[in-house]
Amino acid sequence: MPITIAYLGPEGTYSQxxxxxxxxxxxxxxxxxxxxxxxxxxxxxxxxxxDGLTNLTIVPVENSTEGGVTTTLDTLWRLQQLNIHHAMVMPIRHGLLSHAQDPAAIRVVYSHPQALSQCQLWLENKLPQARLIATRSTTEALEHLTDNETVAAISSEWAAQLYNLPILAHNINDHTDNCTKFWVLRSDDTEIPVDGQYTSLAFSLPVNGPGALLKPLEVFARYGINLSRIESRPTKRSLGEYLFFVDLETSAATVQGQQAIQELTTCTETLINFGTYSLVTADPSLAATKAKAQSFNPTQALP
Structure with missing residues (x-):
């Protein structure tokens, strides 16, 4: 039986x-x-x-330029039944795709909100006249190109090759080291061995008052655990109430990690351990090579 992986489509997205x-x-x-x-x-x-329809899901969780992907965090908290199997960092290189011959002719630019934000300075300097419109994915943005020379889309250069579209400008992201961290998620009842050096937790606080957040942070400090990331999200129950996602540089399987997590239960309202995992770096060029070797048609029509 093959291992099935769900991702944000259609074909040509960075998630794919x-x-x-x-x-x-x-x-x-x-x-x-x-x-x-x-x-x-x-x-x-x-x-x-x-729901058990796929073995794994791969989703973006954090970008080096724009920070957390809030949809991923909110959904992970809502479901509360997925664990992190691996984390993967992949370089992101955006291109401007358009049939226009001159950037001055472009009036509208489509792309995913994260991509638009990651190219914000470039767009302000090079296309100040263009209106920016968000789409559900960088590939969905390509549907708006057709043969209209006043429209552009921000997507990967691999997607441009996949759908046989012209690239007007290369590497337009504002920072050269732009990269995205993806989480590979599994159901908590999937029997796949897990190990690693990182652990991700999320918790809400019992009260919204002075020192409420300080208590959990003191636990990490007392056990000498470094936080590589902390991010707050609204609980959606009341204005001013937040829950917190933290990435720890430790394994929950160690005595140190176990004791710290146990102590956190005394100063949090709800505490979820999303698992311990390792971090790997992805090579998008190898992935594109694999795609070409399989059934992906570089001149296929847009969905």
Whole structure:
């Protein structure tokens, strides 16, 4: 039986490129074939794994330029039944795709909100006249191009090759080291061995008052655990109430990690341990090579 992985589609998204890169390693480690399944949104991809329709889901969680992907965090908290199997960092290089011959002719630019934000300075300097419109994915943005020379889309150069579209400008992201961290998620009842050096937790506080957040942070300090990330999200219950996502540089399997997590239960309202995992770096060029070697048609029509 193949291992199935859900991701944000359609074909040509960065999530698919990340899923392809991860599948290369997974096939080598397990000897199993991997089957990718595109879903129309991040929550639906995560729900597919929660419902047992796929073995794994790969979703973006954090970008080095724009920070956390809030949809991923909110859905993970809502489902509360997915664990992090691996984390993967992949370089992100955006291109401006358009049939226009002159950037001055462009009036509208489509892309995913994260991509638009990651290219904000470039867009302000090079296309100040253009209106920016958000889409559900960088590939969905390509549907608006057709043969209209006043329209552009921000997407990967791999997607440009996949759909045979012209690239007007290369590497337009504002920072050269732009990269995105993806989480590979599994259902909590999936029997896949997990180990690693990182642990991710989320918790809400029993009261919204002075020192409420300080108590959990003191636990980490007391056990000498470094936080590589902390991010707050509204609880959606009341204005001013937040829950917190933290990434710890420790394994929950160690005595130190176990004791710290146990102590956290005394100063939090709800505490969820999303698991311990390792972090790997993806090579998108290898993933693109794999895609070409498989059934992806570089001149296929847009969905």
């Amino acid at each position: 490129l990340a899923a392809l890169a991860y599948s290369l390693d997974l096939e080598q480690r397990t000897g199993h074939s991997v089957e990718l399944r595109a879903l129309p949104s991040i929550p639906k991809a995560m729900q597919a794994t929660a």
